[in-house]
Amino acid sequence: MHESKLESLDSRLSHVEGHIKKMEGNIERIEGDIREIKDNSKRINNIANLALNNAAQTAWI
Incomplete structure (x- = not known):
């Protein structure tokens, strides 16, 4: 029994x-997904800044 x-x-x-494994x-x-989301967020932010700069230059002309 024991x-x-x-x-x-x-x-x-x-x-x-x-x-546990x-x-x-x-x-x-999940950690990999978070890193990918952070990278994508940086890319989106860069694209948004480029678009904003482009719009500002276009409006200035």
Whole structure:
């Protein structure tokens, strides 16, 4: 009976460890997504500034 409980606990621990590994992978993916969003945000901001400058120059002419 004692062995059975230990085996059950060991099985549950392995199951939890599997979930933790999956979550770690998800966190890494999310961190990569955040970096990509930051890069895209910088690009969009640069494009918006170029468009604004272009509009200002066009209005000045």
